[in-house]
Structures are given as structure tokens and as C-alpha cells.
Amino acid sequence: MKLSFQKSNLLNGINIVSKAVPSKTTMPILECILIDATEEEIKLTANDMELAIETKVEGSILEKGKICIDAKLFSEIIRKLPDSEVIIEEKDEKIAILCEKANFSISGRRGDDFAYMPSVETDQYICLSQFTLKETIRQTIFSIAVNENNKLMTGELFEIEGNQLKVVSLDGHRISIRNVELKDSYEKKKVVVPGKTLIEISRILPGDADKDVYIFFSKNHILFEFDQTMVLSRLIEGEYFKIDQMISSDFETKITVNKKDILDSIERSVLLIRESDKKPIIMDIKEESMELSLNSVIGSMKEDILIHKKGKDILIGFNPRFLIDALRVIDDEEITIYMVNSKAPCFIRDEENQYIYLILPVNFNVSR
CATH class of the missing domain: 3.10.150.10 (DNA Polymerase III, subunit A, domain 2)
Incomplete structure (x- = not known):
């Protein structure tokens, strides 16, 4: 086998398939990347038996063949080479990697020993x-x-x-x-x-x-x-x-709030939480405003945010990181939160139900 690549194309292919190389395994062949140039295309494959990735790499086939190379070593060698043409030549399971003045010789494994991706029907x-x-x-x-x-x-x-x-x-x-x-x-x-x-x-x-x-x-x-x-x-x-049994359209309190305002406030509050702490953020929802508060061994924080409310006042607590995770991935400028009571899940969702985030509240003690 003899192949020629531009370094950037080869490295990109290695980076893609390396995601399926296991970090620990009792099967050394699974630590390898398969280079298959037996037909008219050059394919790289990695397979940990749960996840397999195959990608085609642009290059020239000077002599057809296939070989397995240790993924970590292969990646590190190619990454350190100059941005130039890379020649990979294999003979009797010995692999030469050439680039400008650099010349590596490493051992490979038989390509026939590699576990190929199982075929999947394409009708569904x-x-x-x-x-x-x-x-x-x-x-x-x-x-x-x-x-x-x-x-x-x-x-x-x-x-x-x-x-x-x-x-x-x-x-x-x-x-x-x-x-x-x-x-x-x-x-x-x-x-x-x-x-x-x-x-x-x-x-x-x-x-x-x-x-x-x-x-x-x-x-x-x-x-x-x-x-x-x-x-x-x-x-x-x-x-x-x-899931459908867990999602309810009932609510006693509905608030609409600027997403950036509430997200920024919660992110400020978690500055007071150590990694191991499980301190809730408390929402005290009244007519036109919502007070967010958090107390920890480091300190305390309170902040008022303007809201549009429909329904009852409510005092409810949440894990602030769960709220942050949901709010960060919502692209809407305003969000709507639905609540039933301080013990029931809240829902963040849009009118079309394109997204729904359910978050369970947490118990807390607070003096009012």
C-alpha cells in the first residue's frame, strides 16, 4: 500500500474517527485506526464495538491496500508533521510515514483483523x-x-x-x-x-x-x-x-420574563455556591416582579426582575444549575414559565411546544 495526502486532509480524517477509539480496552486492535484503500477511495475507520465511525479522506492511491495503525501514535505523528504532503507506505505490516525530511517507521496490524462496521438497511x-x-x-x-x-x-x-x-x-x-x-x-x-x-x-x-x-x-x-x-x-x-404522562398543561401561575435578565441573575447567584454545595435559588413571584434570592456559607444575594404574571403568587425553589442549563439553550428573547405549586415541576415552553423543559423544584427553608 502506498498513499499520498495533504496533511490537513489526513489529520481532519484522523480527528473525526478518533472519537470512536476506546480509551481503555483489552483488545489492542480496537486501539487502531483502519486505513482501507483497497478500492477507489481512501477510508479511515475506528470501532469500539459500541460506536463506529468511518470517513473518506481525499488523497491519492499509488498502491492499493489496507493496514491498522495505533490511533494515538498515528494522530501524534501526523499532528507534528510540517503542513505538506504526507506519504504513507506499508509493506509486511511495517509502515513508513514520510513528510519533507521527516521519516517514521512504525509497526502496523493486519487490516483483515479489524472489526468492520455492521451493515444497516437503508429502507427506514x-x-x-x-x-x-x-x-x-x-x-x-x-x-x-x-x-x-x-x-x-x-x-x-x-x-x-x-x-x-x-x-x-x-x-x-x-x-x-x-x-x-x-x-x-x-x-x-x-x-x-x-x-x-x-x-x-x-x-x-x-x-x-x-x-x-x-x-x-x-x-x-x-x-x-x-x-x-x-x-x-x-x-x-x-x-x-x-413522557406524555409527565407533561401537564395545568398551571396556577404563569410568568413571562426576559430570558437574558433571569439567566444573568441566576448566573450571578451561583458565584456564591461552592462545587459541593446544593443551595437552591428561591423565586418569590408576585404581581409585577420576581425576587430571586440565594443564601450560602459564602454570602447572600437578592435581585428583583420585572415579569408579566398570570395567576397566583408563588414561592418556589430550584437547583440553579438546572435552570441555567435550560435557559442557555433557548434562543427566544422572552420565555414563559408555568408552575402549579411549590412541590410540582415547572415547565419552560414556547407556544408551539417546539421546546419543553421540565424542572423539579427543591425543598428549602426561608424566613419571610
């Missing part, structure tokens, strides 16, 4: 813009659970019905929902995608509003295809939570 799919998918992930991914006590909570629900895609994440304290209108109608589908997969996709997805992502479904896998890249992931098995 949806299509949406790169920008829409990237934004949808950004606006929901913060609500997944980080531990694996309940594996379903570490993923996101993708539910398709007609021309609607609903994406849901939850961690037991909050729920994030994005409803996306698709260009076409599709048959009903419901799968749970690992959060790790979506995080890596959001990192490598360019996010172009004029380019599409095709998402294909099989019984056990989901495949994302965009530009010259394919990302294949196992799905999380199990029946997802009955």
Missing part, C-alpha cells in the same frame, strides 16, 4: 439538516444521566411520527424535549440513542444549514450519514419512559 430513515440535528442535540444533551444506574437515562429518545421528530432526555430531576418538523413524512419509529454517540456526532458535525444528515434505523443500530462520514451506534434496549 429520516432526513434533516445538519444545523437542525446539531442544535437539537445541544438543546437536550445536558439532561442525560451521567451514571448507568438506569441505562435508558444515559441516552435520548428519538421518536418519529409523520413529519415530526421528538427528542427527549431526562435524568430524574429534569426533562428536555425538542419537537422538530421534518421536511417529509416517515413511518412511526421509536429508538433510544446513547448520549455518548450524540455528543461525538455534535462534535464532528459541521452544522451546515444547507446540508443534510440521513439517519438510518435497524433493530439494534442507528446510522448517521453526512458529508463523507458515517457514524454507527448500537441502540439502548428497553422501553423508554412514558
